[in-house]
Amino acid sequence: MTSGNLLVAQGGGPTAVFNFSLLGVVEEAKRLKSKGIGKIIGALRSIDGLLDEDLIDLGKESQSNLRQVAMNPGAALGSCRRRMAEEDYGQILEVFRKYDVRYFFYIGGNGSMYTVHKVDQLARSVGYVLNAVGIPKTIDNDLAFTDHCPGFGSAARYFASVTREIGLDVASLPPPVSVIETLGRNTGWLAASASLANDGEGDAPNLIYFPERVFSLSRFLSDVSDVYDKWGRAVIVVSEGLKDKTGQYLGGVNAKASKDGFGRNLPGGASSYLAAKIAEKLKLRARSEKPGLAARTGVEYVSSVDRKEAYLVGQSAVRAAVNGKSGVMMTLERAAGNRYHCSIGEAPLEKVAKAEKLLPASFINKKGNYVTEAFLRYCRPILGDTIRKFPDLSKHLLTFAARGK
Amino acid sequence: MTSGNLLVAQGGGPTAVFNFSLLGVVEEAKRLKSKGIGKIIGALRSIDGLLDEDLIDLGKESQSNLRQVAMNPGAALGSCRRRMAEEDYGQILEVFRKYDVRYFFYIGGNGSMYTVHKVDQLARSVGYVLNAVGIPKTIDNDLAFTDHCPGFGSAARYFASVTREIGLDVASLPPPVSVIETLGRNTGWLAASASLANDGEGDAPNLIYFPERVFSLSRFLSDVSDVYDKWGRAVIVVSEGLKDKTGQYLGGVNAKASKDGFGRNLPGGASSYLAAKIAEKLKLRARSEKPGLAARTGVEYVSSVDRKEAYLVGQSAVRAAVNGKSGVMMTLERAAGNRYHCSIGEAPLEKVAKAEKLLPASFINKKGNYVTEAFLRYCRPILGDTIRKFPDLSKHLLTFAARGK
Structure with a gap:
């Protein structure tokens, strides 16, 4: 049994359930005080x-405030997109020594998992006793070795719900084309999730495009034209990460000017670019919607399953660490069978940090413009309760009787 | 007392409470059957x-289905953006004659009110007994002669809520600038409404820009720079209708290619254009969010006050028509005093159709980059219940005790 203080931090872009994993860590740490956990420190x-x-004493937060803050979008502790320098890892260990930190939990994506891995390795090499465990978090669902990633289900629920709502708007008012841009820089998981909006033939979304496929404008326009001819309207979902055959993000404006914390070009603009192309080439009125950050902050659209699982990975990480585990990330393992259930597993951090899970070929249709049944089966339970349905009017035929009859 | 059938239709862009006005019409018409209302026809x-x-018998819809459909985004009956030709008005009257329509209700904005006005005038001129009443609807809040317009409160609540949520995300993860684009082609009411997100100094939104003011990029960049220097971040709200001094919409892509049903250029793109400028000129990472249609379909963000008032204007229109009124639009009249209350009034359609209510100068600050207290007092009650607050962690200072103490 390792005795010492616990430190928890949140890394990378927030999700709608980021703070539920934090809650899971803090509550489980309080329960396991007797196992050697001292102070519960938040960075x-x-x-x-x-x-x-810049550290706080999370053990002193009231239970009721912690539970309320867990519902917040954003990162309650604050986050960062630091470019880690080699000396940073040693520096982290110095801080751990100073504050006697023996349990380290980092809630984040690939980059954060790499940090935990490096710190864990360094601690081992210098003989500093540390139990360092990664807690998965990303809306993009691109972490490998886990069935899916906490944060994804809520963002997926957002896009499915909003696509359905926009579908009703578009169906009720011609002209008729809306291009909805989802988050997801390198992977099409969130674009794919909008398919859960579709409740029958002709329903929104009619087409979905993924960064896993090279984008062809001519095929796109031909697809849109076909849908329009059939239904008189089209709701199209595109990933922000779509690239043309030269590897450039669609939609020049942002791509040229914006760089992220790592100096990489940022996507964003695919939807307005494509709406303009539809207007220009197909002579259809088209508009674009790009909810952007709203999709990862929308507290009204949080998936109940996602919230529960976010808590669970936080809680399990503390249990694993207390049981001596280090250098692993908690994972969700889906049970076989029809009833959805995930249990907790673990994966080596080194492997997780290096992998990026793309949407598999079996989840994208042959034309590359929609998902398959297999994806729907995979994704549906992660969204939590059935997404809201909107009944139609019965539209009784008017049987006209002349006046006075 | 006029005896005959009733016809109701929905015109222009949907709102989140469009169908509540329809419900108000149908339910009140059923109540007033004895006053001479025959069939309740939906176009x-x-x-x-x-x-x-293409008409349906709304009288045969079940109460429970109607009440459910009332919660739908979009227009339950379907809408249009028809360019009315002069002969259309006569044609409408022919249909009314054929189906013995004596009560006509059109739920819509300026354009729809003009249609009701023309049909009313024509009926009078040929001696056809018709009671035609307009029911106000627009997210833009640009209808004159009414304190505000049903549909606005819910879209306003959407932008206030989402701006607050995005504010938390931006505060928790540097780099630090988000530009949120609101709907509102010619008026800044919806951009202004995002101010209700702000709960204290430094809170999102930090800056708001309105189409009522000519946009100056240099002043904008200087404002953003000031906010960033002070708070280390900036959440900026811009109307989609911002124009430069030459009268062009900001953000070229959509403006060039897209035209609406009336052949006018469409706005859209101000936010991505400005995010790129911030990145380019201020060397800050900036991103843009443009929820677009999601802002008028977001059923989770409907204002309870808006929903109630949308019903009320529909209901009151039927009462007014049964009492012999025609050629008027129902309005909301705010009572003086601190407690919010609106009663129903009416305004001549001819005047309503010609007017466009801009955000008054008293609601925009001197610098043209935020609202005034007067706007907050005006807008707050229309949003319904207080928008969701997100408490912060208490952040207790860590008092460090060395190991074993």
């Missing part, structure tokens, strides 16, 4: 704050 | 369907 602003020793 | 696809005699 503000992630690794940035950790290195600045 | 599908608005004037397009009316002229095609």
Whole structure:
């Protein structure tokens, strides 16, 4: 049994259930106080704050406030997109030594998992006793070795719900084309999730495009034209990460000017670019919607399953660490069979950090413009309760009787 | 007392409470059956369907289904953006004659009110007994002679809520700038409504820009720079209708290619254009969010006050018509005093159709980059219940005790 303090931090982009994993860590740590866990320390602003020793005592937060904050979008502790330098890892260990941190939990995506891995390795190499465990978080669902990733289900529920709502709007008012842009820089999981809006032939979305396929404008326009000819309207979902055959993001404006914290070009603009192309080439009125951050902050659209699982991975990470585990990330393992159930597993951090899980070929149709049944089966339970349905008017035929009859 | 059938239609862009006004009409018409109202007819696809005699018997819809459909986004009957030709008005009257329509209710904005006005005038001139009443509907809140317009409160609540949520995301993860684009082609009411997100100094939104003011990029960049220097982040709300001094919409892509049903250029793209400018000129990472149609379909963000008032204007229109009124639009009249209350009034359709209510100068600050207290007082009650607050962690200082103490 390792005795010492616990430190938890949140890394990378927030999800709608980011803070539920934090809650899981803190509540389980309180339950396991007798197992050797001392103070429950939160690092503000992630690794940035950790290195600045900008630390708070989460053990002193009231239960009721913690539970309320768990419902917040954003990262309650603050996050960062630090470009880690080699000396940073040693520096982290220095802070751990100073504050006697023996349990380290980092809630994040690939980059964060790599940080935990490096710190774990360094601690081992210098003989510093540390139990470092990664807690998965990403809306993009691109982490490998886990059936899916906490954060994804709520963003997926958002896109499915909003696509259905927009579908009703578009169906009721011609002209008729809306291009909805989803988050998901390198993977099409969130674009695919909008398919859960579709409740019958002709329903929104009619077409979905994924960054896993090279984008062809001519095929796209031909697809849109076909849908329009058949239904008189089209709701099209595109990933922000769509690239043409030269590897450039669609929609030049943002791509040229914006770089992320790592100096990489940022996507964004595919939807307005494609709406303009539809207007220009097909002479159809088209508009674009790009909810952007709203899709990862929409507290009204949180998946109940996602919230529960976000808590569970946080809670399980503490249990695993107390049982001596280090250098692993908690995973969700789906049970076989029809009834949805996930149990907790673990994967080596080194492997997780290096992998990026793309949408598999079996989840994309042959034309590359929609999902398959297999994807629907995979994704549906992760969205939680059935998404809201909107009944239609019965539309009784008017049987006209002349006046006075 | 006029005896005959009733016809109701929905015109223009949907709102989140469009169908609540329809419900108000149908339920009140059923209540007033004894006053001479015969069949309750719905025109599908608005004037397009009316002229095609694509009509349904709303009197046969079950109460429970009608009440459910009332919660739908979109237009339950279908809508249109028809360019009315002069002969269309006569054609409408022919359909009315054929189906013995003596009560006509059109739920819509300026354009729809003009249609009701013309049909009312024509009926009078040929001696056809018709009671035609307009029911106000627009998210843009640009209808004159009414304190505000049903549909606005819910879209306003959407932008206030989403801006607050995005504010939390941006505060928790640097780099730090988000530009949120609101609907509102010619008026800044919806951009202004995002101010209700702000709960204290430094909170999102930090800056708001309105189409009522000519946009200056240099002043904008200087404002953003000031906010960033002070708070280390900035959430900026811009109307989709922002124009530069030459009268062009900001953000070229959509403006060039897209035209609406009336052949006018469409706005859209201000946010991505400005995010790119912030990145380019201020060297700050900036992103843009453009919820677009999601803002008028978001059923989770409907204002309870808006829903109630949408019903009320529909209900009151039937009462007014049964009492012999024609050629008027129902209005909301706010009572003086601190407690919010609106009663129903009416305004002549001719005047309503010609007017466009801009955000008054008293609601925009001197710098043209935020609202005034007067706007907040005006807008707050229309949003319904207080918008969701997100408490912060208490952030107790860590008092460090060395190991074993």
